[in-house]
Amino acid sequence: MNSAPSSLDIEARYSCARTLALEAAQLGMSHYRQRNTLLVEHKGNDLQDVVSIADRQIEDFIRARLAERFPEDGFLGEESGSSDLAARCVWVIDPIDGTACFVNGLHNWCVSIGLLIDGEPHLGAIADPNHNELFHGCLGQGAFVNDTPLKVSAATNVAQGLTGTGTFHPRGKEHFIPFLEKLLAEGGMFFRNGSGALMTAYVAAGRLLGYYETELKSWDCLAGLVLLKEAGGQVNDFFRNDGLIRGNPYLVACPGVYQQLAEMIGPSLDG
Structure with missing residues (x-):
């Protein structure tokens, strides 16, 4: 796969992903504090596969902001589907990953914003507002939780x-x-x-x-x-x-x- 050319403003997209994930996570928290009043629906016949009005509102919020900043980019979201998947840059979004936890009052949910460039995952931001953690990274620039570098385990078994x-x-x-x-x-x-x-x-x-x-x-x-x-x-x-x-x-x-x-x-x- 081709590496991202200099004509693409990767840094602007990386900065936007981090900021937007944090903002969306705080929007999610406002719904989470009032989760007993949320409208929750089931997807198809699967009673475990749920979606709330919060999922849809947060995805709409993220999608609108990205369309404003980067109108040439494509988009794939869990709730609202896809557009312009042939674009060089395609955002892949989960507005609330862990909806079943979210609606049941478990602190294991997050906002996930990733970007494909030429079909390759290039940057990402995962905001967990319950634990005040923002996981983020960009190809060639490392990965971090807040400001701490990430490194996988050295285990061998x-x-x-x-x-x-x-x-x-x-x-x-x-x-x-x-x-x-x-x-x-x-x-x-x-x-x-x-x-x-x-x-x-x-x-x-x-x-x-x-x-x-x-x-x-x-x-x-x-x-x-x-x-x-x-x-x-x-x-x-x-x-x-x-x-x-x-x-x-x-x-x-x-x-x-x-x-x-x-x-x-x-x-x-x-x-």
């Missing part, structure tokens, strides 16, 4: 820490229990907080050794993938077979345990 894992969508969930059995058999321990963006950021920060999801959507991980790469982590071939739109099985990990986790998952990871 899953028994040396926690592994994030989860399953949600029907596609692929049959692989979840077999993976957990193998992880536990190897002395590992699993962790799940309901937010793919945050768990990816936690791998980049060395808090988790890795994170496996039987199926994840791109808006849940796009911003985090930049952090992971800059922090020294590894990821599977997530974007294959139109993964940007459809989603795919997902594995991110520190180099010392990536292969161990991939072998536990087996052929379904990149099949």
